[in-house]
Amino acid sequence: MKVVGIIGGGAAGLCAARHVLASSGMMPVVWEKASKVGGTWVYTPQSGKDEHGYPIHSSMYKNMKTNLPKEVMGFPDYPFPSGDNSFIHHTEVQQYLESYMEHYKLNPHIKFGHYVEEVKPVMKIEGPPAWDVTVKSLESKKLSTTTCDALLVCNGHYSVPRIPQIKNIEKFQGRQGHSHDYREPSSYKGCTVVVLGAAASGLDIALELSTVAKEVLLSHNHPTPIPSELPPNVRQVRGVESALENGFVFGDGSSAEADVILYCTGYLFSFPFLSKECGITIEENVVKPLYKHIINTKYPSMAFIGIPFLVCPFPLFDFQVQFFLKTVSGAVALPSKREMDDDIQNDFKDLCSKDLPVRYFHKLAALQWSYNNDLARMGNIPPLPQVIQKLYETVSCMRKSNLMFYKEACFIITGQDSFEHIK
Template identity: 65%
Template sequence: MRVVGVIGAGAAGLCAARHALASTGLSPVVWEKSSQVGGTWVYTPHTGKDQDGLPIHSSMYQSLKTNLPKEVMGFPDFPFSSDKEESFIHHSDVLKYLKSYTDNFNLNQCIKFRHHVELVSPVVTDDGTTWQVTVQDLDTKTSSTTVCDALLICNGHYSVPRMPQVKDIERYKGKQVHSHDYREPSPYKGLTVVVLGAAASGLDISLELATVAKEVLLSHNFPLPIPSELPPNMRQVQGVVSALDEGFVFADGSSAQADVIMYCTGYEFTFPFLTDECGVTIENNIVKPLYKHVINSTHPSMGFIGIPFQVCPFPTFDFQVRFFLKMLLEVTLPSKQNMDEITERNLNEQCSAGMAVRHFHRLGSQQWQYNDDLANLSGLPYLPRAIMNLYEAVSAHRRREVMFYKQSRYRITGPESFEQIRSGTSWER
């Protein structure tokens, strides 16, 4: 049996274990530093360090509901239960789903809970690369090393805050918080809060803060204002360019006082356990050298699951895992040179279309072609077009009616079709 190591038992790691376990000749072993499956979906009210002195992994806040309907979120071979009427579900329901997935495919047998990966290093021979994975048992504080024939990195990328450089921020006397440490709105009652960043978390947290804050200033650099009704105590301003003692200056030269700045500025890709010999670097927010955002072209027996963002995550994980295992077991990959040339060509094409280099892993509407490419390479059926159609419809609805879109309910009605069965507004498909 060939041992496939898996780092992390969040959604990506569970998907990796499920398909490795089902593959002839493979034996998966999953290391998970917490005591349960779920990764970022395991809510904790705590921030900072956990009981073992390690950074808190989850960025989940107390009231969070998904910003995608459950009808597009499920793994292709394991849809969400239809028992729940709502389409936009509470984070605890996603955790229940992942636990059900774990039980259904008997994955607990593969998982070593409370095991923290400390070091990964390659062993290169004429037959290829194997991996030495050193792991600490957090209960006994003892370390052991396992040799793996292949390794899947599934440690997530929503845990290490990306902090922007704000000119003169050392002058600012107010409170600075990253959304990673946001849990609930009561500490912000009666305050003026600048929320920097208007992606999914920035919008959701701003709306929640507006229920208790004196004022919320949603600061972003989108070329146009978000065309949605907002609460009366919430307004859009341009991006923060510098700090004052009591507030901030924005890109149009205006300024405002603020008690708090909430950084909804995303997260860093980090793999602190990888030695330099693994050949993986992070440059301008790009994890290199990854073929198809998955395979380490220097050592193709290492794969990364879940690097792309602004996607339907669980279906994308499924395609990535099955692509990696297909390449591992059955298909001869292109040469490293060819893989790197393909990656560079893809990057240049996206940049020519106006994408910033740092957004290479942000797929958005490109995710559908990406999934199709992986399906073609792996001999898999395509994701039903109903998933794409509903995802795109919800994305447009969210932008127009950010306060209300989560009240809508949907149902997939065919391979390419869906219907809206409840709307919180007059919007219709």
């Protein structure tokens, strides 16, 4: 019986445990720091440190609803329950993940309240290494080590804030914060707030702040302004160039007074538990060397689930997990290390040929569908029905043109490649 270690009990970790349990000759062990499953979907009003002195993991805010419809969000073999709303509150996603855990009887395999301290490879005479995973029980404070035949790293990447360097920021007398610590808007009442960043969280939080703030300055460097109608007290400005005592100078030379800057500038990949011997590095927000954004080419018994971003996450996790486990079982033979590394380099060359920055390497966006299909083909896994891509792309267009109201829409899937917009 192969022991397969899984770091993290969020959506990716649960998906990993579900498929390990369904694989002949494998047994999962999941380590989860929290007392329940869900990862970033476990809301807490706290920010900063938890009761054990560790940084709060979740970046969930109180009123957050999904920006994807539940009809495309679910794992392929476990759809969300039907209901009146397509865009659902984060508590419903948390309930879905708990239901997934119960349905697949994963609970006995999850060690709650266990913090992973260190991962080291255990070299063998032949074949890929095993892995010594040392964890601390947060209750007893005792350390224990488990040797695993394969390891899936599922610790998420929405918990370590990326804070940009801003010229003269030390002069700014107002408040600074990151969306990771944002929970609800009341403390911004009557303020002029610079929201730096106009990706999903920046747009969502800017809209919520507009209900209480004097003015919201949505600061970004998109090639063109957000095309949607925005609340009357939300104004788009260029990216922040430098700070003043009472405000900021923007990329076009204009300036404005502000009381607060809220960084909606994304997150850093972080794996503090990986020893140097694991051979994983992070450079310019790229985790190296990962074949298909998943498999450690130096030691292919280690996989990372959920690294790509700007994707439909749960289905992507499902393909990644199944593909990796097929390589562990021997059902799929991996290319040589050299061939896998060449594949990575070819992806880098493709990125450079499009004049995109290296930090976008794991950003899939429209490429996610061909990526999923490649994993399905290589792993002999049933592909996603075409309707998932169709509905995802429809909602992407709606979000751009109707940012304030698109979450009021409701959909039902009517076939493998068809859906209805019912409200």
